[in-house]
Structure formats: structure tokens, C-alpha cells
Amino acid sequence: MYLTKKTYVYGDERENLSLDGLRHPVKPERVINIEEEVLAWRKANYIHKWFVDNVQEGADDCKDYHVGREELIDLLEVIKKVSDGHSLAEELLPPEGGFFFGSTETDEWYFSELERTKAELEKLLTEEGGSFYYGSSW
Secondary structure: OEEEEEEEOOHHHHOOOOOOOOOOOOOHHHOOEEEEEEEEOOOOHHHHHHHHHHOOOOOOOOOOEEEOHHHHHHHHHHHHHHHHOHHHHHHHOOOOOOOOOOOOOOOHHHHHHHHHHHHHHHHHOOOOOOEEEEEOOO
């Protein structure tokens, strides 16, 4: 499970790209986008379920989906509510069982992963530019 940020590189910006030291040569003048993995999860099935329900229109198909900044803000708000009131976990971010999905308990690991996600989203949302995409692979 991962969230990526793609940033379009304009023509004149390509001239300043430094791609030295890459295993395979890349010509800066051909670069169109820079893609960064900005957040990754492992077995955080409740986060995955949120993306499936709120971004992917219910399709759990391991494709990449565009995530608007507003949707990331919505996710952050849900996480804050659950962090502030653990009893809201089952209602707002319920665990989801399934193949490779990990625990379905709202335990210490669940809340620890929520706190990590909250901190990362707060930092990420201060950045300018770019488009976000969520994807998963099983």
C-alpha cells in the first residue's frame, strides 16, 4: 500500500535536474514527471479500506487512483477523530479482513500506525504542487 506524489517537470526545469549516479542513464531533457513514494503502509487494512471506499468507488483492484488533496485532508480528519476517541475506530476506520490484510483488531499497532499516518499526512499537506495517487499490490 503506497501513496505517491507525481510532480510535472516543466521544460526549463529539466535543465537543472541532476541525475548523476543512477544505475541506468536517464536524459533530463526527456523527464516529464518525478514520482516520489511519500507514504507506505503494510497491513494497515483500515487505511486501505478507506481508500477503496472513498477514492476507488469500491473497486479493490490494485490499480493506482488519483487522490485529491481534499481527500487526503478528509482522511487526516478521520484519523484525528479516531485518535482522539478510540471508541470511534470501528465506526470511522474499521479494520477489514482479507488475504494479506493483517490483524482485524483495533490494538496498539492499529493506533500506532494511525499516529504515524497522521504525522506524515500533516507534513505532506504542507508541500506545494504535485498530484497524489494511492495504489496497492497483493
